[in-house]
Amino acid sequence: MLENILEIKDLRVSFETYAGEVQAVRGVNLELKKGEALAIVGESGSGKSVTSKSIMRLIPSPPGKFKSGEILFEGNDLLKLSEKSMQKMRGSEISMIFQDPMTSLNPTMTVGKQIMEGLKKHQNMNKHDAAQRAVELLELVGIPNPEDRIKQYPHQFSGGMRQRVVIAIALACNPKVLIADEPTTALDVTIQAQILDLMKDLQKKTNTSIILITHDLGVVANMAQRVAVMYGGKIVETGNVDEIFYSPKHPYTWGLLSSMPKLDSKSDELMAIPGTPPDLSNPPKGCPFAARCPHAMKVCTEHMPEYTELSETQKTACWLLDERAPKVEPPETIGVGGAQK
Amino acid sequence: MVAYILKRILYMLITFFVIVSLSFFAMKLLPGSPYRNAAKLGPELVAQLNHQYGFDKPIPVQYINYLNKVLHGDLGVSFQYEGRTVNSILASKVPVSADLGIEATIIGVLIGIILGAIAALRRGTWLDYGVMVIAVLGISVPSFILAQLMQYYFGVQLRWLPVAKWDGIESHIMPVIALAVGSVAVIARYMRNEMIGVLGSDYIDMARAKGLSRPAVVIKHAMRNSLVPIATIVIPSLMTVITGSLVIENIFAIPGIGDQFVSSIVTNDYPVIMGTTILFSIFFLVGIFLTDLAYGVIDPRIRVAGGDS
Ligand SMILES: Nc1ncnc2c1ncn2[C@@H]1O[C@H](COP(=O)(O)OP(=O)(O)OP(=O)(O)O)[C@@H](O)[C@H]1O
Ligand code: SF4
Ligand SMILES: [Mg+2]
Numbered sequence: 012m013l014e015n016i017l018e019i020k021d022l023r024v025s026f027e028t029y030a031g032e033v034q035a036v037r038g039v040n041l042e043l044k045k046g047e048a049l050a051i052v053g054e055s056g057s058g059k060s061v062t063s064k065s066i067m068r069l070i071p072s073p074p075g076k077f078k079s080g081e082i083l084f085e086g087n088d089l090l091k092l093s094e095k096s097m098q099k100m101r102g103s104e105i106s107m108i109f110q111d112p113m114t115s116l117n118p119t120m121t122v123g124k125q126i127m128e129g130l131k132k133h134q135n136m137n138k139h140d141a142a143q144r145a146v147e148l149l150e151l152v153g154i155p156n157p158e159d160r161i162k163q164y165p166h167q168f169s170g171g172m173r174q175r176v177v178i179a180i181a182l183a184c185n186p187k188v189l190i191a192d193e194p195t196t197a198l199d200v201t202i203q204a205q206i207l208d209l210m211k212d213l214q215k216k217t218n219t220s221i222i223l224i225t226h227d228l229g230v231v232a233n234m235a236q237r238v239a240v241m242y243g244g245k246i247v248e249t250g251n252v253d254e255i256f257y258s259p260k261h262p263y264t265w266g267l268l269s270s271m272p273k274l275d276s277k278s279d280e281l282m283a284i285p286g287t288p289p290d291l292s293n294p295p296k297g298c299p300f301a302a303r304c305p306h307a308m309k310v311c312t313e314h315m316p317e318y319t320e321l322s323e324t325q326k327t328a329c330w331l332l333d334e335r336a337p338k339v340e341p342p343e344t345i346g347v348g349g350a351q352k
Numbered sequence: 353m354v355a356y357i358l359k360r361i362l363y364m365l366i367t368f369f370v371i372v373s374l375s376f377f378a379m380k381l382l383p384g385s386p387y388r389n390a391a392k393l394g395p396e397l398v399a400q401l402n403h404q405y406g407f408d409k410p411i412p413v414q415y416i417n418y419l420n421k422v423l424h425g426d427l428g429v430s431f432q433y434e435g436r437t438v439n440s441i442l443a444s445k446v447p448v449s450a451d452l453g454i455e456a457t458i459i460g461v462l463i464g465i466i467l468g469a470i471a472a473l474r475r476g477t478w479l480d481y482g483v484m485v486i487a488v489l490g491i492s493v494p495s496f497i498l499a500q501l502m503q504y505y506f507g508v509q510l511r512w513l514p515v516a517k518w519d520g521i522e523s524h525i526m527p528v529i530a531l532a533v534g535s536v537a538v539i540a541r542y543m544r545n546e547m548i549g550v551l552g553s554d555y556i557d558m559a560r561a562k563g564l565s566r567p568a569v570v571i572k573h574a575m576r577n578s579l580v581p582i583a584t585i586v587i588p589s590l591m592t593v594i595t596g597s598l599v600i601e602n603i604f605a606i607p608g609i610g611d612q613f614v615s616s617i618v619t620n621d622y623p624v625i626m627g628t629t630i631l632f633s634i635f636f637l638v639g640i641f642l643t644d645l646a647y648g649v650i651d652p653r654i655r656v657a658g659g660d661s
Pocket of ligand 1: 026027028033034035053054055056057058059060061062071074075291
């Protein structure tokens with residue numbers, strides 16, 4: 012079995028707000044294996060970005076606070092590192108791609124300088140070498156005329172080209188882990204496909220481990236080997252891609268799959284999950300999905316279900332998997348053809 | 353870009369013309385005699401003087417004559433100081449006012465930027481609240497009140513600083529502070545809000561995600577972007593300083609234009625009043641023009657607009 016490069020254990024992150032403590036992440040456990048792409052999916056507000064920013068220790072504090080947990084990178088707990096040691100990790104061992112390429116580049120600094128910053132910091136390159144490497148990186152991410160382009164400012168690039176620049180910055184120092192927080196959500200559909208292809212291609216070349224955060228199950232099927240489904244600050248189901256698409260066991264996963272548009276069906280069959288996610292300043296005692304779950308039982312609102320190991324890779328937290336629960340079949344709308352592979 | 357600049361210059365000239373005209377007619381409507389001892393002079397002498405200055409001509413003719421002179425850079429002759437041209441009076445006063453204005457602006461802008469940045473970086477702490485209290489006070493307490501308070505405590509009571517005049521660095525301290533406080537307040541608030549916005553932006557997270565140290569993130573990424581809009585209020589704040597100096601110079605008996613302006617109003621010295629107004633309006637118009645250009649120089653998004661992007 013592959014070695015874990017990253018392991019998150021019982022991570023809890025809260026934000027102090029005027030409305031009280033928002034428990035954004037409530038006991039997340041995750042592993043990322045060397046060379047794999049792990050997708051984290053879930054609705055808006057489920058805690059995906061907070062989880063990923065926690066790995067980079069980029070949670071603003073105040074108001075953010077780590078309540079408990081460990082984030083082990085190659086066995087060392089990142090949460091215990093000094094800010095200085097953490098700075099050595101960021102950008103060199105672990106990198107991040109942000110959602111919106113229109114806002115994630117500094118508008119008053121040339122693209123070249125923004126790429127070179129990390130190189131100078133982590134690899135002690137001089138200006139000349141860093142500039143040369145920046146040109147190579149732009150070439151690697153498929154930007155034409157890189158020699159001219161490094162002297163330009165972000166506003167001179169289109170959205171797709173900017174995201175390529177962001178990817179170049181993230182990959183500049185050959186990180187072992189790349190976290191991509193919805194890297195294509197802000198882009199046009201055609202550009203999305205190009206960026207995903209680029210990321211897939213680069214992953215093959217560099218063997219970087221990737222955490223890919225997305226709303227889009229199509230992207231998951233395309234890129235990831237494993238999936239973690241997040242809801243209400245918790246991981247409710249994990250498994251490899253086949254398990255999540257072909258034998259999902261959690262009603263929330265069923266809901267997500269049903270709401271996914273399918274190529275071979277009309278769009279009016281698209282079903283959004285009714286209801287809204289729980290209020291994390293006053294999180295439910297039991298299963299976070301209970302208020303929206305069509306199969307909720309009395310026990311669901313009272314107690315959080317334990318994980319049931321369905322296979323070596325699939326784990327699901329749902330009371331339906333308890334032997335005393337009634338047998339429930341997944342809805343047909345998730346259609347096994349749901350995954351376009 | 354060139355067309356834009358030309359258009360701005362044209363507007364500037366039109367505005368200037370309107371200001372000169374308005375102040376000319378306003379001056380004509382003002383009551384009071386320009387002559388020092390009008391009562392004693394007797395009607396004949398007054399008539400003779402009026403003839404000498406051209407005041408016996410119809411107002412439209414006076415207006416055309418005045419415009420013509422202004423266009424040639426001639427602001428006329430003072431009523432109060434015999435034989436002195438307005439130009440020479442202004443020229444002798446400008447350096448002192450410029451000194452005061454520039455010192456106050458530089459100090460105001462620098463301290464404002466630093467305080468605003470500190471408040472943003474320490475948002476929600478007592479440092480932040482302290483800066484905001486200073487800012488509110490600085491905006492709401494008029495500079496002449498602050499000037500007189502300082503003059504009374506530090507000048508009269510404690511005798512730490514000279515009460516008035518403009519010689520030696522000590523004499524600069526109180527007037528410069530009185531004038532700068534307004535800019536400090538405005539700029540600190542502006543800078544704080546700007547910087548809080550910038551610190552919350554994605555590219556700051558991105559800069560941190562590269563592993564840059566905190567000072568590098570703050571100085572290279574946050575400060576520069578926060579300064580873009582600040583640069584555009586430096587000149588307006590210089591203009592506020594100049595307006596303030598009208599009163600401050602008077603309080604501290606500083607021999608600058610403001611001091612001159614107030615005494616000219618008291619003595620109805622029309623040519624000097626008009627000349628000062630014109631000088632101020634030129635200054636303000638050029639200031640506004642430069643502010644517009646400053647956007648373009650500092651922010652590359654505007655710099656190349658219409659260029660090669
Ligand atoms: N700085 C913050 N202050 C207060 N609450 C926050 C802060 N950042 C995140 N949260 C809260 O944490 C919860 C999880 O947010 P997060 O951004 O992780 O969601 P997400 O799953 O990434 O959603 P999306 O798909 O919209 O990006 C939300 O309820 C959000 O309101
Ligand atoms: S635990 Fe209960 S409420 Fe939660 S998903 Fe399972 S059945 Fe639904
Ligand atoms: Mg997010």
